[in-house]
Amino acid sequence: MFIDKFKLDGKTALITGGAKGIGFSIAHALGEAGAKIVLADREDKNGGVEELKKANYDVTFFEVDLLDRSAPQKIIDQTLEKHDRVDILVNNAGVAQHGDTHEFDDSMLDKIMDINVDTVFRMCRSAIPPMKKKGEGVILNIGSMSGLASNIPQPQVAYNASKAAVHMMTKSLASDYASQNIRVNAIAPGYVKTDITNLPKKYEHWYPTWNKQTPMNRMAEPHEIASAALFLCSPASSYVTGEVLVVDGGYTTR
Template sequence: MIFDLFRLDGKSALVTGGTRGIGLGIAKALGDAGARLVIASRQENQAALTELRDAGYNVDYINADMSDPDAPAKLIADTLALVGRLDILVNNAGVAQHGDTETFSTDTYRRLMSINLDSVFYTCRAALTPMRQQKGGVILNIGSISGYISNIPQRQAAYNASKAAVHMLTKSLASDYAEENIRVNAIAPGYISTAMTAGGFANEEWAPIWTDMTPMRRPGTPQDIGAAALYLCSDASSYVTGEVLVIDGGYTTR
């Protein structure tokens, strides 16, 4: 049956930034398909973990500050100690920061890049060895339409650059490791209704522009991203690697 290809029974999945927003939506989708979940975040969200466990998901939590360059390797080691193998890695942890480039502080820039790009590279690096040893695995990185377009009216050159880099990292890793049965893909969300975008949608200047530039004229939901993540993390996409799937309500068509 075609639906069986979407099942993740017996698979383990690590989701960074998995206690809220897009990350939580992805965790729910993978859990629904039967994956054993390991959720990592800088701050524990007990309500989210309780929700997942009450729904019957097999879930563990690891505290990890992805701005720390030592955190990714430790996170992968801790995950392997918990579940024995890593079948699926979802690099979702990220931060958004707006501001004029001429006044954008070096500290803010470095923190943004350390989480949005450096941690993705380091976590992929740490995951590749066990995935090669077990002769396969799936990596899913969360990019953004901001890796393709320059958003308006907010100015966010550093954020856009970080997400464009994630897209190219995804394609490069996919090319390098395809022969070892390791698939690497990314999702590029548009404007999704989460705590991260709540301030923008509350902004009287920004919100109408975001909506007007989205043909579907509404934000997406974490469930929209979770459904796509399930496809890319399951055998339903067994012949897909190096792709960046845009989910944006049509924003990038204009």
């Protein structure tokens, strides 16, 4: 009975930035649970889409730059055209950049806020009407522990602020749409082994600090975030909304 609560047969899940990293792992988890997968990413250099297809999931790939303001509505429209439904939206696409605030340039600030915050808003804005029409829906936003604590040693004020905004957007949306049977949650991952955390040589000395600051003394694998995502996207979490689920190996306990 309980295992059945994690099943997503007949559901369609749209994942932004799902061609690699955490989003790719989430696509795997939701696909294995039975969902049809729609990925919206600016590129698929690692062959993630083919790998998901080889696993026999129903996968659609939209190659799209989410910096384009009209992209979110287009992706939702195309998903509806193909599957007639958007049951699950995972706002995963994101970028990170570190740098001292007094030297941080506008173009990077704009990019971080655009992808990490504004695009999440636009995707939700476009996904909610069809969810309302169906009478149910699930939104999962990928925030970060950086929205809850100031990581060291890297200075990354803009990124931290963008993720705090994602957490608050999650809570506000959850409150506004609970009565329409739309659940909205977030995951706040700690350090995860993906391209974002693949540091150039000159910053490799940060890794020991990251591990030391993490009680579990290691970084996460993407699949460890994906299993939390499966919980939040499935009926297993039917009474959970407005939650920011921290998956950080204990980082924010200190």
